[in-house]
Amino acid sequence: MNKVDNLSPAKLGVLLVNLGTPDTPTPKDVKQFLKQFLSDPRVVDLNPWIWKPILNGIILNTRPKAVAKLYESIWWPEGSPLMVISERQREALSAILKARHGSDIPVELGMSYGNPSLSSGIDKLVAQGVERLVVLPLYPQYSCSTVAPVFDAIASDYKGRRNYPETRFSKEYFEHPAYIAALAGSVRRHWQDKGQGDCLLMSFHGVPLRYVTEGDPYQRQCQRTAxxxxxxxxxxxxxxxxxxxxxxxxxxxxxPATDALLESLPGKGVKRVDILCPAFAVDCLETLEEISIGGKESFIEAGGEDYHFIPCLNEDEAHMQLLADLVDQQAAGWLKS
Known part of the structure; x- marks a missing residue:
């Protein structure tokens, strides 16, 4: 029998997680994506006897066509912006970790909904010999509707495995100094290029107020980030x-709701706004269509004159260094510096 001293160090891998996207901007694929997303009780926690007939009988028969058109308006030639940017992030993070630690550290993508699934990401890492895993959800602020489903899905996946990697889970980074510095840097670069507006809007994805009153720290963390x-x-x-x-x-x-605020500001003398979405690590439908396009329409129609959307951090160098910092933080004791 081999001696303990002859055992190789356990190999580290990283699962980079985001919410997900339809495979194509077609009603069929959008319907499939929405069904999986809106069937998650972490996302919609209504009584299933009430919610499922509404979802299957009304929403999935009326919404996919309209939502597909929205996706079509922001789709890139290479594919979904969220997937294209996520793949760039994966490659950049892998390169930074290799430069820092002198060896390849596998990084794979996993989406809470759609493809590639979280399980497929874990499969790829395990196939590369990964025995220690850092799960990195790209949600700076924790919510029971975004981060918690990742934890649920990982635990569910492990139930079906005879063996699974030793796992550490990054929960939040809403006040991490490098995160704040990366956001500030992106705003300053925008101001240098376009000039500074009358007001900077920080638009976070909303959640039902009930989630917060029941213990979700999301609102408090958004306030702290802002x-x-x-x-x-x-x-x-x-x-x-x-x-x-x-x-x-x-x-x-x-x-306050972003759309209502945008409609009210021109009447208060705010004619130019800059807006960014700090809760999103990657540009997607909610930033590119809802905020960049729809938000501008609302503001201009209400009497605004100048509207500037500041993109998400995406694969920005400072952002990628932050993600590498988060991996190193979780992998403390697993890696040599």
């Missing part, structure tokens, strides 16, 4: 606003 970013940029209270987008359904959601 305050830290405003401080890093030297903004006064009148120069920035926090708001929440993407409301779905009739339940009360976090406010």
């Amino acid at each position: 305050e830290l970013l405003a401080a890093a940029l030297g903004l006064t209270e009148s120069q920035w606003r926090l708001c929440f987008q993407s409301k779905f359904g009739k339940e009360e959601w976090l406010t």
Whole structure:
């Protein structure tokens, strides 16, 4: 029998996780994606006896065609922006980790909904000999509707494996200094190129207010991110606003709502706004269509004159260095520096 001293060090791998996207901007693929997404009780936690007839009988028969058109308006020749950018992030993170540690550290993508699935990402890592895994969800602020489903899915996947990697899970990074610095850097570069507007809007994805009253820390973490970013940029209270987008359904959601705020600002003398989406690590439908296109229409129609969308951090160098920092933080004791 081999001695313990002859055992090789366990190999580290990284699963980079985001929400996901339809495979194509067609009603068929959008319907399949929405069905998986909206069937997750972490996303919609209504009584299934009430929700499933609404989802299967109404929403999935009426929404896919309209949503497919929205996806079509932002689709790139290479594919879904979220997938194209995610693949660039995967490659960049792998290169940074290799440069830092002198050896290949496999990085694979896994999406909570759609393809590639979380299980397929784990399969690829295990096939490369990974025995220690860092799961890195790209959600700076924790919510029970985004980060928690990743944990659920990983645990569910492991139930079907005879053996699984020793796993560490990054939960949140809403106030990480490198995250705030990366956001501030992106805003400053935008101002240098386009000039500074009257107000900087920080639009976060919304959640039902009930989630927060039941213990979700998301709202508090968004507020903290916004305050830290405003401080890093030297903004006064009148120069920035926090708001929440993407409301779905009739339940009360976090406010102020981004669309309502955009419609109200011109009447208060704010004629130029800059807007970014700090809760999104990758540009996607909610940023490219809802904010960059739809937000501009709302603001201009309400009397605004100048509207500037600041892209997500995407594969920005400072952002990728932050993600490598998060991996190193979780892998403490697993890697030589």
